[in-house]
Amino acid sequence: MPIGELLLTTLKLVTESKQNFLRNIWYYALPAERIKAGQMLAKQLLGEPVVFGRTQAGEVFALRDICPHRAVPLSCGRFDGKEIECAYHGWRFDDGGTCTAIPALNDDRDLDLSKFxxxxxxxxxxxxxxxxYMSDLDRCDEREPQQTVPEIAGFEGVTHQSTFTMKFPCFIDHAVVGLMxxxxVPFVHRAWWWRSDTILTDEIKAFDPSPYGFTMRRHRLERQTFFYRLLGGDAEVEIAFRLPGVRIEQIVTNTNRVCNLTVITxxxxxxxxxxxxxxxxxxWFKPLRWLIQPFITTFLGQDxxxxxxxxxxxxxxxxxxxxxDADTQAIWYYQLRAEYLKSIGEDREFSNPVKSQILHWRS
Ligand code: FES
Ligand SMILES: [Fe+2]
Incomplete structure (x- = not known):
């Protein structure tokens, strides 16, 4: 095979995407349990300061964490479960971000507060x-997104049983490409409980396009590691990826069903x-999740x-x-990303560039 066909230099793709986040798409923000009713939580996403809150009625909302008056973060203020009061001059905002009170105004000033x-x-x-949903900075925030949030099939209405977060010091693309x-794997994740042998084997996997990404078709795991045996043995696996950085691995064993959702923000x-x-x-998973936690920390820490x-x-x-073909999934990621940007720019439907394909590699 000519070297030009084997190698795809992606410098152009990488530099184009650098410091250029995908917008007009749903991002994972945080576990729901982190915000109780009447609480606020400040978090930076895509370089923007965001304050999340949960009203007394249980509804979650998110606002830009900057007071429009003189820029003090709203998260520094008070939240009574209905409205946020800015810490500096007490301007108040409801969960839709509309100003409801400016204490310094005289009663006779007829000002339309909703302008703020x-x-x-x-x-x-x-x-x-x-x-x-992180839309373009200049787009109207009120427009409800057409796209739906990724959901885990078979676990509708169910909450995850364990969650773990780690910060990687890199631009999103490097974390996503590492995920696929x-x-x-045989070089970075070398451990008795995951992959202790260093012998590489031929892998042949079928892939199909799926919403905003691609899916590795369900197949029987030849290499039944300690971890998979723990889940019940004879594991079958299907792995889906979708933009901007969502990986859903469904594992079915003799006795159980396990889904690993990994999200990159x-x-x-x-x-x-x-x-x-x-x-x-x-x-036994939930009560014993603390036993699994060190393995997950080690695994993610290796990455x-x-x-x-x-x-x-x-x-x-x-x-x-x-x-x-070892990096074809990464190539698809860059192609998906480029097409997503193009479809937004041209205000048209996203057209998935991935075609059904069998990939061969050694790992
Ligand atoms: S800075 Fe927020 S009310 Fe003045
Ligand atoms: Fe890894």
């Missing part, structure tokens, strides 16, 4: 998670949050350590390569 509007972000609470990179251009959580039918090392090289802005 804080940016509101659409949010959804689904299966124990809060998702946020089969050839790093950019905090800033140089920091990305990776959250992984489990939905299971295993009765993060490699990203830290990668940053050393990336400082020099070298061209990066992706090889077929």
């Amino acid at each position: 509007q804080v940016r509101r972000y659409p949010v959804r609470e689904v299966q124990g998670n809060i998702w946020i 990179d089969p050839s790093h 950019p905090i800033s251009e140089t920091e990305t949050e990776v959250t992984t959580m489990f939905y299971t039918t295993i009765p 993060r350590d490699m990203v830290v090392k990668q940053q050393i090289g990336l400082k020099y802005n070298p061209p990066l390569m992706l090889i077929r």
Whole structure:
């Protein structure tokens, strides 16, 4: 095979996407349990300061965390479960971001307070998670997104049983590409409970396009690791990826069904949050989740350590390569991302660039 066909230099793709977040799409924000009724929580997403809150009625909302008066974060103020009162001059805002009171105004001043509007972000609470729709900065926030939030089939209305988050010091693309990179596994995740042998084997997997991404067709796991045996043995797996950074791994064993949802959210251009959580039918999973936690920390930590090392090289802005077929999923990610940006720019339907395909690699 000519080298040009084998290698795809993605420097152009990488530099184009650098410091350019995908917008007009749902991002994972945080576990729902983190905000109780009457509480606020400040969090940076895509470089923007956001304050999340949950009203006394239980509804979650999200606003830009900057007071339009003189820029004090709203999260520094008080929240009574209905309205946020800014800490500086006491302006009040409802959960839709509309100003409802300016204490310094005389009664005879007839001012339309609704002109003082804080940016509101659409949010959804689904299966124990809060998702946020990050539209273009200049788009009208009131427009409800057409796109739906990713949901885990088979666990409708159910909350995850364990969740774990780790921050990676990189731009989102490097965290996403690491998530769909089969050839790093035998080198990075070497552990008795996951992958102790260093012998690479041939892998042949079928892929199909799926909403905003692609899915590795359900197949029997040849390599039944300790972890999969723990889940019940004879595991069958299906893995779906969708933009902007959502990976859903469905595992069916002799006795159980387990879903691992991993979501990637950019905090800033140089920091990305990776959250992984489990939905299971295993009765012992929830009470014993603390036993599994160290393994997840180690596993994610191995990926993060490699990203830290990668940053050393990336400082020099070298061209990066992706090889077929081991990196085809990463190539698809860049193609999906480019098409998503194009479809938004042209105000048309997204057209999935991925076609059904069998991929071969060694890992
Ligand atoms: S800065 Fe918020 S009320 Fe003045
Ligand atoms: Fe990894």
